[in-house]
Amino acid sequence: xxxxxxxxxxxxxxxxxxxxxxxxxxxxxxxxxxxxxxxxxxxxxxxxxxxxxxxxxxxxxxxxxxxxxxxxxxxxxxxxxxxxxxxxxxxxxxxxxxxxxxxxxxxxxxxxxxxxxxxxxxxxxxxxxxxxxxxxxxxxxxxxxxxxxxxxxxxxxxxxxxxxxxxxxxxxxxxxxxxxxxxxxxxxxxxxxxxxxxxxxxxxxxxxxxxxxxxxxxxxxxxxxxxxxxxxxxxxxxxxxxxxxxxxx
Amino acid sequence: xxxxxxxxxxxxxxxxxxxxxxxxxxxxxxxxxxxxxxxxxxxxxxxxxxxxxxxxxxxxxxxxxxxxxxxxxxxxxxxxxxxxxxxxxxxxxxxxxxxxxxxxxxxxxxxxxxxxxxxxxxxxxxxxxxxxxxxxxxxxxxxxxxxxxxxxxxxxxxxxxxxxxxxxxxxxxxxxxxxxxxxxxxxxxxxxxx
Numbered sequence: 001x002x003x004x005x006x007x008x009x010x011x012x013x014x015x016x017x018x019x020x021x022x023x024x025x026x027x028x029x030x031x032x033x034x035x036x037x038x039x040x041x042x043x044x045x046x047x048x049x050x051x052x053x054x055x056x057x058x059x060x061x062x063x064x065x066x067x068x069x070x071x072x073x074x075x076x077x078x079x080x081x082x083x084x085x086x087x088x089x090x091x092x093x094x095x096x097x098x099x100x101x102x103x104x105x106x107x108x109x110x111x112x113x114x115x116x117x118x119x120x121x122x123x124x125x126x127x128x129x130x131x132x133x134x135x136x137x138x139x140x141x142x143x144x145x146x147x148x149x150x151x152x153x154x155x156x157x158x159x160x161x162x163x164x165x166x167x168x169x170x171x172x173x174x175x176x177x178x179x180x181x182x183x184x185x186x187x188x189x190x191x192x193x194x195x196x197x198x199x200x201x202x203x204x205x206x207x208x209x210x211x212x213x214x215x216x217x218x219x220x221x222x223x224x225x226x227x228x229x230x231x232x233x234x235x236x237x238x239x240x241x242x243x244x245x246x247x248x249x
Numbered sequence: 250x251x252x253x254x255x256x257x258x259x260x261x262x263x264x265x266x267x268x269x270x271x272x273x274x275x276x277x278x279x280x281x282x283x284x285x286x287x288x289x290x291x292x293x294x295x296x297x298x299x300x301x302x303x304x305x306x307x308x309x310x311x312x313x314x315x316x317x318x319x320x321x322x323x324x325x326x327x328x329x330x331x332x333x334x335x336x337x338x339x340x341x342x343x344x345x346x347x348x349x350x351x352x353x354x355x356x357x358x359x360x361x362x363x364x365x366x367x368x369x370x371x372x373x374x375x376x377x378x379x380x381x382x383x384x385x386x387x388x389x390x391x392x393x394x395x396x397x398x399x400x401x402x403x404x405x406x407x408x409x410x411x412x413x414x415x416x417x418x419x420x421x422x423x424x425x426x427x428x429x430x431x432x433x434x435x436x437x438x439x440x441x442x443x
Contacts, residue, residue, distance in 0.1 A: 040390075042427060179416070183399050190398070207426070208419035212398030216390045220430030221437075225383060227390045 002069040003030040004167055004199050005054055010063035012049050012222075023049045025222040026063070031215075033166065036193055036200035038210030039217045039224075046222035047203040048092075048171055054201050055090040055169045056080035067167070089160035092171040096152050098144035104155055105130065105140040111159045129158045133188060150181040154188070161192055168193065170202040172209075182209055257345065260315045261352060267365035268300075269308050270349040273342050274369020276318055280337040283309055293368040298361070309336050317345050350377035353384060360385070360425060367432070372443075375436055382436075386429040389422045 012024040023046045031037050041047040052058040053065050056072045057080075065072045067088065072080060084090060098107065108126035109119065117125070130140050133154040147155065160168055170189070190212050193200045203219075204210055217226040260269060268290070275281065275289050287305040294300065312318040319339050322332040350366055363385055370378050396419065399412050 040423070040426065042430075045430075183412070184402065187399070187402075206419075207393055207423040208416055210393075211396060211415070211419070213394075216394045218386060218390055218426050218430070221434055225386045225390065227387065227394050 001032070003066075004033045004068060005029075005031040005201070006064075006066045007050075007053070008064050008066075010053065010060045010065055012046075012053065012058070012061050023222050024053070024060075027219075027222070027224045028063075029217070029224065029226065031167070031199050031201060033199055034193070034197040035215065036190065036202070036213040037215045037217065038213035039201070039203040039219055040205075040207045040210055041203065041219035042205060045219045047219050049222075050219065050224075051090075051092075051169050051171045051201060051203050054167070055088050056083055057090065086163060087166045088169065089163060089165035089167070090169045090171070091156050091160050096156060100145070102144050103141050104135060104144055104147070107144045107155060108159050108162055112162055125162055126158070129162045130155070132161070132192065133158045149177055150185070153185060157185075157189065157192070161196075164196065165198060167199045167201065170200070172202075172204045179208075182206075186211070257341075257348060258352065260312065260317060260345065261349060265304070265308055266349075267362040268298075268304070269312060270346065270362075271365040271369050272305070272308055272312060273317060273338070273346045273349070274371075276336055276338040277342055277346060277371075278369070280335050282333045282335050286336065294364065312336075317342050346371075347374070347377070350374045350381070353381075360428075375440055379433055379436055382429045382433045386426050386433075389425045389429070393419060393422045 007027050007029045010024055010027045011022065013020040013022050015021075025046075027050060029037070039047050039050060049058060053060060053072075056065075056067070056075070059065075059073050067083065075083070102110075105123055105126050108130060109122035112122040112125065127137065127140055131137070135151070135154060135158065139151075144152070144155065168189075186209055189200065189202070192198070200213070202210060202213065207216075210216060215226060215228055217224055219225070260266075271290055271294065272286060275286055275293070281289065283306040284302055286309065287300055287302040290305065291298070291300045309318055309320070313320055313336070316339055318336045320334045320336050323335040325331045325333055346369070350370065363381060366374075366378060366381060396415055399415060402408075
């Protein structure tokens with residue numbers, strides 16, 4: 001079966017003064033439909049680059065990133081842009097932009113502009129999704145400018161879900177003011193993904209934020225480490241390191 | 250990579266394996282009597298380990314029984330008329346140390362085992378140490394993955410305590426993953442420079 005998203009030996013370098021920094025080094029991963037993947041990494045570990053590549057915002061220097069079997073590098077900018085407005089949703093902290101006087105329901109409904117819906121239909125869908133993320137009919141009429149950080153993150157999630165994406169990429173936008181809000185948000189996210197059979201790719205600087213994901217990875221200096229690979233490791237004293245001939249645990 | 254028959258890895262059984270491995274590394278650096286080796290171990294491993302001199306004598310005896318160390322009565326430096334047992338490496342010591350560097354560690358004392366390896370690792374062991382660190386990083390990820398997630402609502406005192414415990418596990422494992430990544434980076438940077 002073709003994975004929904006795949007990275008094969010993907011590398012990315014950025015110039016830094018007179019030299020180059022490797023931000024992603026031969027990264028390989030596969031995400032099936034409906035699977036959630038969490039990437040833990042410190043700042044400047046390469047996780048944002050990984051996520052932006054998964055969303056088609058940044059292209060690889062080498063290796064291939066495929067969505068639904070299609071090579072992102074072979075797509076036109078317009079095709080990638082359409083993908084990002086449809087099958088892939090991308091959420092990051094800096095993406096919260098509001099218009100003066102705009103209500104929450106309008107904010108979500110206007111993001112559905114290219115879906116061919118009337119404004120009334122778009123608002124109806126927006127209200128349904130807002131209710132799912134814990135913002136009721138009254139809250140939907142609040143202005144976006146009046147929202148707390150926790151509320152605005154949930155509205156961002158509603159906006160992402162409204163397009164019914166197959167993959168949601170979340171770059172630690174949920175920098176919640178407290179642990180309670182963080183845990184609630186991630187529980188909500190997991191539940192929304194489960195109900196839709198939507199794949200999740202979430203990165204965080206806090207490992208605890210990634211609890212409950214199907215596959216947990218870490219990234220440091222652009223190098224990925226995954227729980228998946230441990231399947232080939234036998235941990236008995238006296239045994240040797242990972243080898244493909246060892247049985248899976 | 251050297252072959253590892255069960256006979257060659259027999260000494261790696263039991264919770265004292267990291268100390269036995271570290272002792273082999275120290276013997277290869279230079280021979281020493283039990284007290285000297287215990288002091289060198291304590292200096293090398295720091296306060297995290299409680300190195301008991303009697304334990305060191307016992308472990309050296311075990312290593313001698315398996316052919317990985319050899320003792321000889323030698324005159325004391327302070328008093329030439331008196332002797333003490335000085336332990337030396339054997340022809341098998343270096344290979345044993347290499348095998349230990351390549352061997353996966355049991356789950357519980359894994360970080361201490363890694364520290365023991367790092368404390369006596371030779372530059373030629375760098376690739377093995379890097380693999381061990383990566384394996385440890387994965388191990389920590391697997392442990393984190395095993396923790397059942399919170400539902401985001403600690404409605405009772407018991408649930409709150411459970412969440413706090415869960416948080417402690419994540420905090421500890423996150424620190425371990427960071428340490429493993431940082432150590433790998435430092436080793437790689439060193440290898441690039443040299």
